[in-house]
Amino acid sequence: MSIITRSIVNADREARYLNPGELQAIRGFFEEGRSRLRIAMMLSANERKIVDQGTQRFWERCPVTPSNSGNPRFRESCMRDQLWYVRLVTYSVIAGDTELIREVGTKGAKEMYNSLGVPIRNVAECMRCLKEVALDFLPLDDANEVAPYFDDLIQAFIP
Structure with a gap:
């Protein structure tokens, strides 16, 4: 809220x-609204790059994972989810609140990923990779502003 x-x-x-x-x-x-909107615009403008580079970083750390199994349908759904989480962080930055992350983005997500056979620790690591890449696109002050939103997201997936 x-x-x-x-x-x-x-x-x-x-x-x-x-x-x-x-x-x-x-x-x-x-x-502080102008700053939040500027950050959101940077994240939005780079969301595909953040997900592409974050995915590559994740696969370097976790090469044996369902998203890297060679199944294009599974890979696409994983990347779609990652785009959703970057968008969710962007929404939360605009709102200046992490409630969206907890109430909309991660509620029930562990159960869903477990039912699909996706290791939860891998989801947390993937979110860490997205955070690292996203922060690289931002000036230091903006990165410091965004980091806690990604931290809340990561925390939601720590088993």
Whole structure:
């Protein structure tokens, strides 16, 4: 839940106006908005490169894995998932909140990957590779801003 939604929900639940601290937090959110949008645009513009390079890095670390089995259909679905996770990080950066990662992107994902025979530790390692490559596309300050979003994603897949 974004800081705006959280502040409004809390104030409404208590039947009150937003307090000065909440208003200041919302102001800060808007002031940082340009930075979040710039980062999101960089990630969006490079998502295919991030996934392609992240996949290659992952296969170097984990050469024996279902996504590298030679089955093109399985490979395509794995890369589609990776694109989804980069997009999810991008959405979360814009919102300034990791709730999307936990509530939308990873809820039930372990069970799904287990049912498909995909080792969960491999999914976590793949997300680590995506993070490393994505951060290489960003200036240091932006990379420091994005890293915690990928860390939440990785943490969701650590067995």
